[in-house]
Amino acid sequence: MTALEIRGLSHRFGRAEVLRDVSLTVEAGSFTMLLGPNGAGKTTLVSLVTGLYHARAGEISVLGHSLRRDPLPALASLGVVFQTPSLDLDLSVGENLRFHAALHGMAKAEASERIAAGLARFGLSERAEARVRTLSGGTRRRVEIARALLHRPRLLVLDEPTTGLDTATRRGLLADLRASAREDGLAVLFATHLMDEVEAGDPVIVLRAGQVLWRGAAGEMPGGQGVADAFLALTGAA
Amino acid sequence: MRPRHALLALGGTIRREWLRTLRQTGRLAAALVRPLIWLGVFAAGFRAVLGVSITPPYQTYVLYEVYVVPGLAAMMLLFHGMQTSLAMVYDREMGSMRVLLTAPLPRPFLLAARLLANVLIALPLVYLFLLLARLWDVRPPPLGYFAVLPALVVAGLMLGAFGLLLSSLVRQLENFAGVMNFVIFPAFFASTALYPLWRLADANVWLALVAQSNPFTYAVELIRFALYLRFEPVAVAVNLVAFVVFFALATFGYDPGRGFWARRGEA
Numbered sequence: 001m002t003a004l005e006i007r008g009l010s011h012r013f014g015r016a017e018v019l020r021d022v023s024l025t026v027e028a029g030s031f032t033m034l035l036g037p038n039g040a041g042k043t044t045l046v047s048l049v050t051g052l053y054h055a056r057a058g059e060i061s062v063l064g065h066s067l068r069r070d071p072l073p074a075l076a077s078l079g080v081v082f083q084t085p086s087l088d089l090d091l092s093v094g095e096n097l098r099f100h101a102a103l104h105g106m107a108k109a110e111a112s113e114r115i116a117a118g119l120a121r122f123g124l125s126e127r128a129e130a131r132v133r134t135l136s137g138g139t140r141r142r143v144e145i146a147r148a149l150l151h152r153p154r155l156l157v158l159d160e161p162t163t164g165l166d167t168a169t170r171r172g173l174l175a176d177l178r179a180s181a182r183e184d185g186l187a188v189l190f191a192t193h194l195m196d197e198v199e200a201g202d203p204v205i206v207l208r209a210g211q212v213l214w215r216g217a218a219g220e221m222p223g224g225q226g227v228a229d230a231f232l233a234l235t236g237a238a
Numbered sequence: 239m240r241p242r243h244a245l246l247a248l249g250g251t252i253r254r255e256w257l258r259t260l261r262q263t264g265r266l267a268a269a270l271v272r273p274l275i276w277l278g279v280f281a282a283g284f285r286a287v288l289g290v291s292i293t294p295p296y297q298t299y300v301l302y303e304v305y306v307v308p309g310l311a312a313m314m315l316l317f318h319g320m321q322t323s324l325a326m327v328y329d330r331e332m333g334s335m336r337v338l339l340t341a342p343l344p345r346p347f348l349l350a351a352r353l354l355a356n357v358l359i360a361l362p363l364v365y366l367f368l369l370l371a372r373l374w375d376v377r378p379p380p381l382g383y384f385a386v387l388p389a390l391v392v393a394g395l396m397l398g399a400f401g402l403l404l405s406s407l408v409r410q411l412e413n414f415a416g417v418m419n420f421v422i423f424p425a426f427f428a429s430t431a432l433y434p435l436w437r438l439a440d441a442n443v444w445l446a447l448v449a450q451s452n453p454f455t456y457a458v459e460l461i462r463f464a465l466y467l468r469f470e471p472v473a474v475a476v477n478l479v480a481f482v483v484f485f486a487l488a489t490f491g492y493d494p495g496r497g498f499w500a501r502r503g504e505a
Contacts, residue, residue, distance in 0.1 A: 050340050054495040068495075076342035086333030090261045091254065102250020103341035103348075105243030 001028040001063075003155040003187030004049065009058030011044060018044045019055070019210045026155065026189050026203075031181055033198050033218065034191040036207035037235055042191040043083055045207070046159040049189070050080050063154055076104070079153035081144045081161045089133040093124065093143050096132060097150060104151035111150075118146040122176060138169035145177060155187045162194065170197070195228035208235045247343055248351045255322075255355040266363070269318065273310035273367050277374055281306050293434045295466040303374045308462035309431025311364050311386075315394045316454060318360040320422055323401030326352075327411050339492070346489045353402055353485070357394035364390055368465075382465040389464035393457035396477045399484035400453070406491025429455040453480040 004026040011019045019041045026032045036042050048055050051067050051074065060067045065074035087096050094115060101111035119125045122142045132140060141161055148156060158177075162170040174197055181188045190197070198204065200219035204227075205212060214221065214234055221230035259266065285302040292299060329335040338348055368383065378386075408417055428448045430438070435455075439446035449455050456476035463470035491497050 050336070051494055052336060052339060053497065071494075072342045072344070075340055078340070080336075080340055082333050082336055084333035086337050088254065088258065088334055090258055095254070095257060099250050099254045100337065102246045102253070103338070103343070105240065105246050105342075107246065 002026070003028045003030075003063060004157075004189060005059075005061050006045075006049070007059045009045070009048065009055050009060065011048060011055045011057075017210060019048075022058070022207070022210070022212055024205050024212060024215065026187050028154065028187045029185045030203050031178060031188045031190065031199075032203045032205065034189055034205050034207060035193065035195070035198070035231060036191070037193055039209075040207040041210040042193075042207060043159055046080070046082070046157055046191060049157055050078065051075055076151070077154045079148035079151065079156040081141070081148050081156075081158040083159040083161075083163065085137075085140055085144065087132045087140055087143060087147075090131065092129050092131055093119070093135070094128040096143065097147050100147050100150055106151070114150055114152075118150055121180065122146045138165050138173065141165065141173060142176075145173075145180075149180065149184075149186075152184075153186070155189070156181065157189045157191075159191045160193065161190075162192065162197065170194075195226075195231055198227045200227075206231065206234055244343065244347060247341065247348070248354070251338075251348075251351040252355040252358060255352070255359055259359050265321065269314060269321075269360075269363050270367060272317065273314055274370065276310050276313070277303060277306065277371060281374075293436065295463045295468040295470075301375070303371075304376050305434070306432060307368070307371045307374075307376045308465055309429070309458045311367060311390070312393060312397075312431060312454065312458040312461050313426060314364050314367060315357075315360055315390065315397050315457065316422065316426060318356070318363075319394070319397035319401035320404070320418065322352075322356040322398065323405040323408075324411075324414050326402065326405035327408055327414065330405075331411055345492055345494070346485075349402060349489060349492060350485070353395060353398045357391060357398050360394055361387075361390060378465045379467055382467055385467050386461060386464045389460045392474070392477050392481070393460050396453065396457060396481040396484065399481050399488060402488040403484045403491065406488050406497065425452060425454045428452055429458055431455075431458045453477070456480070 002025050006022060006024050009019055009022040010017070022045065034042055034045070047053060049060055049062075049067075051071050054068060062074040063077045065071075065077070067074050088099070091099070097115045097118070098111055101115065106114065115128075116125070119128055122145065124139070124142055124146060127135065127139065127143075132143065135143070145158075145161070162173060165173065177188070180186070198218045200217070202218045204214070204216060204218045204221065206214040218227050221227060221234065281303045296304070326335065338352065339345060341348060365383070368386075404417055404421070408414060428445060429452050430449060431454070435446055435449060438449050453476060456473040459470055460473035460477055463473065
């Protein structure tokens with residue numbers, strides 16, 4: 001089953017073309033990496049996939065629901081972690097999650113149960129009452145991932161969620177995320193420019209200057225030894 | 239959209255705005271102190287200069303303090319509307335606006351829920367101000383405090399929708415100071431909040447015309463008439479029409495296909 005299907009997606013801001021004829025799929029249960037240097041169009045792609053605004057041309061469907069024609073079921077099965085942190089700093093962790101649960105139509109009892117489980121899963125149970133402002137960057141990211149999974153989406157989209165975190169925190173976060181996705185059979189689209197986050201078996205989509213440059217398994221990337229070299233060779237930055 | 243889902247989301251939005259506001263004690267204090275300064279200092283000074291003759295809904299000569307209180311209540315709603323609009327621009331830059339807009343509910347509903355939540359939060363403060371105004375001998379009929387509730391809600395929604403529209407037009411947080419100077423202050427001063435229309439007309443016919451075409455004037459008059467148990471159909475109509483127009487334009491601004499995001503790509 002295809003969790004995310006994008007066909008012929010193009011977008012421009014004024015005269016600047018940011019995405020040109022992008023097509024890609026993310027299969028259920030896969031951990032798909034969206035690689036690209038800064039300015040490749042990753043964030044625009046994520047914004048379009050989350051329905052923040054519509055593309056000038058092309059079609060996006062989430063679990064078979066078109067974002068343009070049938071956005072509500074598409075959004076209901078989608079979880080998102082944006083590049084810019086998006087928690088309410090003056091609210092506690094629990095209050096942030098409760099707001100999200102309400103937006104997704106969860107009643108109080110169900111929400112409390114899922115919040116407790118979600119916090120436990122990411123080692124955050126002790127922090128439920130803490131104001132977000134008092135938490136470190138890595139902990140805030142964990143809260144955002146727990147929040148994105150609260151309504152049990154089938155597709156999780158993350159836009160450079162590890163930016164600004166130290167290596168150990170990044171690795172821990174990614175390991176937890178991979179485990180979680182495996183347990184739930186979740187489809188993940190993970191946008192990053194950090195090559196050490198890619199594993200050899202991951203499906204990879206390489207984006208440069210708004211176009212898909214290459215698609216395939218990470219281990220099969222041409223032009224170099226290891227993913228990082230191959231990426232540099234592909235994007236012409238080597 | 240299921241009604242139960244919509245209600246839960248509305249409840250969650252009210253709760254969130256309520257918690258956020260309660261924790262901004264400085265802002266709460268400022269919101270209450272501002273009209274009290276106008277009442278205690280400005281109005282006291284102008285009391286001698288500006289005797290206010292009989293003008294509806296008042297049936298006798300009234301002291302300037304009595305005249306200015308409904309205008310100050312409307313000012314609280316105006317500033318509150320602008321501050322929540324500023325918060326929306328901030329949320330957009332900070333990203334939390336995206337969380338709201340990726341909820342599986344129609345976008346106009348999400349915007350309306352936030353608008354309503356913000357109006358409900360302003361009401362206790364306005365009531366507190368109206369009660370404190372009794373210390374200045376501004377004592378409308380007791381029933382007026384009930385009658386003014388729907389007027390405050392309608393005026394608050396209209397001014398809040400205006401703020402929402404501004405938030406869709408203002409691109410960056412930094413531009414907000416300009417908006418305050420060129421929109422908020424003229425809206426407040428060129429209205430019947432501080433002087434009755436005949437006095438504005440005495441001073442300058444054009445100023446009176448501006449005040450008469452200023453929606454804020456009708457927010458003020460709606461509150462003034464309701465507080466003295468009078469129904470003012472023109473003010474009700476203008477407030478409702480202005481609300482519909484502002485809200486429609488704001489939802490257009492936030493529309494995924496046509497709004498500013500699709501054109502400019504900022505988050």
